[in-house]
Amino acid sequence: MPSTISQLAVLGALLLQAAAQTLSVYEDCFLNAVLLLTPTSSSSLGVIGTGCAPGSVKAQVNNADQSVSLQFSNFRADTGPNYAISDGRVNCQLTVGVQVPAGYQFAFDQTVLNAAYSVSSGVKVSSSTSYYFQGELSEASGSCGVTGPASSAYTTLVNRLSPTIWSPCGKASIVSINTDLRADNGNTNNSGSIAVRNSTVRIQFCVSLSTF
DSSP, X not given: OHHHHXXXXXXXXXXXXXXXXXXXXXXXXXXXXXXXXXXXXXXXXXXXXXXXXXXXXXXEEETTTTEEEEEEEEEEEEESTTSOGGGGEEEEEEEEEEEOOTTEEEXXXXXXXXXXXXEOTTOEEEEEEEEEETTOSOOEEEEEEEESSEEEEEEEEEEEOBSOOOOOSXXXXXXXXXXXXXXXXXXXXXXXXXXXXXXXXXXXXXXXXGGO
16 A cells, blocks of 8 residues: 555656646747747748738737737728729738747737728628648638728727648748738629728747647
């Protein structure tokens, strides 16, 4: 019996030690999350799309709050008698080259857009975001929309991303984040528009594979 008690005591101590190490690793994971989105070079961050002409958008990796943000000067979708069909669907894609530390992965949680919209009866405006890692087949996406009549000079739209798509572990990678705006009047003469001032895509969490 004493031998059994001793063995249980040793096992308990080992479990407590493992739990403490796991907690420490997760704390290190969040503390080092700022490293996950460090661009691999000054030329590894680019923006392209029908809704972001050269010089109309600024991109920034925010280490402090573990996010990537875009500021737009003219990112909008419009529909109505005076607009072409192509004006009702525009996109802006951010591509970032990142170096992921050994043993770590990251995923994105959601995109928050500061926007304004004005839509007459029956007109729908929407935003959607998707992201994927180059060389991978899967992507995550999320969207939200408003149907008129409605208007707001300033609102927050949230595109919650699913499923969780992980970055490759412990190596350089390229992630593409695409935001799409749409304005649809259903082939009527009604008008509507949506404009985004800035958007922020946030890291969901990171995991150290050494904990498994």
